Amino acid sequence: MIRAILTDIEGTTSSISFVKDVLFPYARAHLGSFVAEHGDEPEVARWLAATAQEADLDPADRDAIVATLRRWIDEDRKATPLKALQGMIWLAGYRDGAYRAHVYPEVAGRLRAWKAQGLPLYVYSSGSVAAQKLFFRYSDAGDLSALFDGHFDTEIGGKREADSYARISAAIGVAPEEILFLSDIVEELDAARRAGLQTTWLCRAPLQCPTDGAHRCVADFDAIRV
Incomplete structure (x- = not known):
């Protein structure tokens, strides 16, 4: 689950x-x-x-x-x-309106659907927590910031280190095996799996999912099943 x-x-x-x-x-x-x-x-x-x-x-x-x-x-x-x-x-x-943050077309709708299901949503990025909040507040899909329950950056640890994901699990109070981590970087997914998290690899076009990948692989958020 x-x-x-x-x-x-x-x-x-x-x-x-x-x-x-x-x-x-x-x-x-x-x-x-x-x-x-x-x-x-x-x-x-x-x-x-x-x-x-x-x-x-x-x-x-x-x-x-x-x-x-x-x-x-x-x-x-x-x-x-x-x-x-x-x-x-x-x-x-x-x-100043110099730009708006890009999100893929299906992302906002899928995030809202997960939130409506009662799933808490968190961000873990190498960008600072402040930058993450700005990104989703000023996105080209509108203000998405209220959808997220928390943010993590490299102050909690490197994204290719399993201990970082263990710390996030402890911080949000959810067992590792009950957290789904989404990323396009295999080494990050490997680290999350070593910490016990479930993983899904985003392999967006023009890239294609490998037939023998170590992680469940999808082309977009609409293909993720939770």
């Missing part, structure tokens, strides 16, 4: 291209001005200091920190300080 659904975002609910071709360039272009304007605010300063610590930089050298953050964006580095700062920058873009 499934008692909760945990979903990834990129490649699962939404296209990877939106993040890589819209959100990442926006954050990169606005990073310098954002740090110059907001760098002394406590929450921003916290993540700038965390960047300096992780990169072994002088915490007072804002130029070096910004350059490092831009390089991490180019590398698609899953660094928690970067994800937190990106989320703050993206908020301005959403509010």
